[in-house]
Amino acid sequence: MRYVLIGAGPAGVVAAETLRKADPGGDILLLGDEPEPPYSRMALPYFLVGTIDEAGTYLRKSETHYDDLGITFRHARAVRIDPAGKTVALEGGESVAYDRLMIATGSRTQRPPIPGIDLPGVHPCWTLADSREIVRRAAPDSRVVLMGAGFIGCIVLESLIKRGVKPTVVEMADRMVPRMMNAAAGGLIKKWCATKGIEVLTSTKVTAIEDTGEARDPLRVLLDRGAPLRAALVVVATGVRPNIAFLEGSGIETDFGIRVDSHLKSSVDDVYAAGDVAQGPDFMGGWSVHAIQPTAVEHGRIAALNMADGNASYQGSLAMNVLDTAGLVSSSFGQWQGVESGESVERMDEARFRYTRLEFDGERLVGAICLGRTDQIGMLRGLIQSRVRLGDWKARLMEDPQRISEAYVASTHK
Amino acid sequence: MLKSLHIDPGKCTLCMQCEMACSYENEGLFNPAKSRIKVFDFHDRFVPYTCTQCAEAWCMSACPVDAISVDHATGAKVVSDDLCVGCKVCTIACPFGTVNYNHDTGKVIKCDLCGGQPACAEACPTGAIAYVDSDWTGYDKMRRWAGKTDSGAAQAHA
Numbered sequence A: 001m002r003y004v005l006i007g008a009g010p011a012g013v014v015a016a017e018t019l020r021k022a023d024p025g026g027d028i029l030l031l032g033d034e035p036e037p038p039y040s041r042m043a044l045p046y047f048l049v050g051t052i053d054e055a056g057t058y059l060r061k062s063e064t065h066y067d068d069l070g071i072t073f074r075h076a077r078a079v080r081i082d083p084a085g086k087t088v089a090l091e092g093g094e095s096v097a098y099d100r101l102m103i104a105t106g107s108r109t110q111r112p113p114i115p116g117i118d119l120p121g122v123h124p125c126w127t128l129a130d131s132r133e134i135v136r137r138a139a140p141d142s143r144v145v146l147m148g149a150g151f152i153g154c155i156v157l158e159s160l161i162k163r164g165v166k167p168t169v170v171e172m173a174d175r176m177v178p179r180m181m182n183a184a185a186g187g188l189i190k191k192w193c194a195t196k197g198i199e200v201l202t203s204t205k206v207t208a209i210e211d212t213g214e215a216r217d218p219l220r221v222l223l224d225r226g227a228p229l230r231a232a233l234v235v236v237a238t239g240v241r242p243n244i245a246f247l248e249g250s251g252i253e254t255d256f257g258i259r260v261d262s263h264l265k266s267s268v269d270d271v272y273a274a275g276d277v278a279q280g281p282d283f284m285g286g287w288s289v290h291a292i293q294p295t296a297v298e299h300g301r302i303a304a305l306n307m308a309d310g311n312a313s314y315q316g317s318l319a320m321n322v323l324d325t326a327g328l329v330s331s332s333f334g335q336w337q338g339v340e341s342g343e344s345v346e347r348m349d350e351a352r353f354r355y356t357r358l359e360f361d362g363e364r365l366v367g368a369i370c371l372g373r374t375d376q377i378g379m380l381r382g383l384i385q386s387r388v389r390l391g392d393w394k395a396r397l398m399e400d401p402q403r404i405s406e407a408y409v410a411s412t413h414k
Numbered sequence B: 001m002l003k004s005l006h007i008d009p010g011k012c013t014l015c016m017q018c019e020m021a022c023s024y025e026n027e028g029l030f031n032p033a034k035s036r037i038k039v040f041d042f043h044d045r046f047v048p049y050t051c052t053q054c055a056e057a058w059c060m061s062a063c064p065v066d067a068i069s070v071d072h073a074t075g076a077k078v079v080s081d082d083l084c085v086g087c088k089v090c091t092i093a094c095p096f097g098t099v100n101y102n103h104d105t106g107k108v109i110k111c112d113l114c115g116g117q118p119a120c121a122e123a124c125p126t127g128a129i130a131y132v133d134s135d136w137t138g139y140d141k142m143r144r145w146a147g148k149t150d151s152g153a154a155q156a157h158a
């Protein structure tokens, strides 16, 4: 069997490794279009800070890892797929044949259409190449404007602070991390930033970026309200979209991402998709792109098992994130917005920057937000994903939502 | 034959020797807050609780920098302090909550079976925690629980 995997991020790499285990004799070709060994985007923030070097971002540390497993890794970009002929056309004219194909091409950054967005010094933070450029420009004490205070923006913010730059955050929405936190939690993070001397401008838009030509902090960032900002670097973190443009005309069904079923199979036979590019079943019975690392590796594993004639079915992806903002750790899980006719409980301790909110659907936990707590937070995933009935513990949690770990052990170790 | 921790809550007396031994063995101080095994007190019963070194190892597969690996001698999933960048993704990926962030070091800690001589089992005076052959009958509720929370009910090759 000949397997071709397009995209060498976590989804592609885990899939290749899983295929090797499931089909020891199969022929595995892993294609990646970035001029690096397979690496992890999630590790980039730590490269920015200098905690790790470039090699520290590589998904696997042994140089011979892929050879050792008999996985052929090739630097190449897929430009077209022909499901009828079962071939993938590569940039440069070559084409490769497959029996089973996986598309794990991840996502690409979206640049908002504003004047000056293509100026030198205006960068996304998505690839290793972007990160090298940011390291070059974000000298200590320089001013940096961060466009977007979403999850990725906030992670990059943390790295910028640790690099010793003076960051200003500009966010269109009325709070930080609007898709990961409710207003109370987002507000508390913003307040925390203020105590750390980080300027966060919410409900504010960048309208244009200009080059003043001056030596120090040459960029001028114009806002829809308030005075313009100066910067040596503007980091654009205003969102990403699945890499699906090259699928046009292939007949592979796409919506926001590639539509896959619970086996991670696309609408076309022998073609699977995994990771940021895949829009698959989610835990709530819908279809979502959950562009996070845990989903990428779960997709990769399950898709690969099925590609190798196994029968693995996915329970659905669960949104979950953990974020460290200048030392304040926040996390959110599942349906933290709550569900119709569900119940919720929250506790806020503003002075100590602690917050817990739990969302229930009947006797089950369906979502949670935590600030200022790191102990045993994985149990929140466990409680949600196992759909355990909390019984008496529901009332106890409604009274004191901090008792998460007791509720978990009590409900699962009867 | 690989061994694993077998926990029998019925024998636990809440003496906390395991938490003490674990924190001393791994962190060099008697501090239950830094223990990788936790004893839960439900008044009528006491439940020692730690990582089962589950086969799915969500922590290990979620790690972006390959900082968690299998110790082939013990089967334990072990965190390398040299490689861990402290991103905490493993702490939310593990549905058992047994990987925890250590604010002092900026890295995570989890049970590593003490390289094959678990201090908690050695310290337990009642045999509530025992280090036994993995196929010990009635072996572990938590393993079965792992099946229920698996993100993919994988058959065939899994």
Ligand SMILES: Cc1cc2nc3c(=O)[nH]c(=O)nc-3n(C[C@H](O)[C@H](O)[C@H](O)COP(=O)(O)OP(=O)(O)OC[C@H]3O[C@@H](n4cnc5c(N)ncnc54)[C@H](O)[C@@H]3O)c2cc1C
Pocket: A006, A007, A008, A009, A010, A011, A012, A031, A032, A033, A034, A040, A041, A042, A043, A044, A045, A076, A077, A078, A079, A104, A105, A106, A107, A125, A126, A127, A152, A155, A156, A243, A246, A274, A275, A276, A277, A291, A292, A293, A294, A296, A322, B087, B089
């Ligand atoms: C700065 C940063 C911080 C992050 N932090 C977190 C975090 O804390 N927690 C978390 O859960 N997630 C985080 N993420 C998101 C996480 O990195 C992604 O969800 C994950 O990388 C998705 O994996 P993937 O394999 O689907 O895609 P990717 O990692 O994007 O890999 C896809 C690969 O395919 C390549 N490719 C694309 N098109 C083609 C083509 N036509 N031919 C060949 N190759 C192609 C791409 O160049 C890329 O190398 C972060 C991301 C960034 C950028």
Ligand code: SF4
Pocket: B059, B062, B063, B064, B065, B066, B067, B068, B079, B083, B084, B085, B086, B087, B088, B089, B090, B091, B107, B108
């Ligand atoms: S916190 Fe450390 S061990 Fe855990 S996923 Fe991140 S790098 Fe890996």
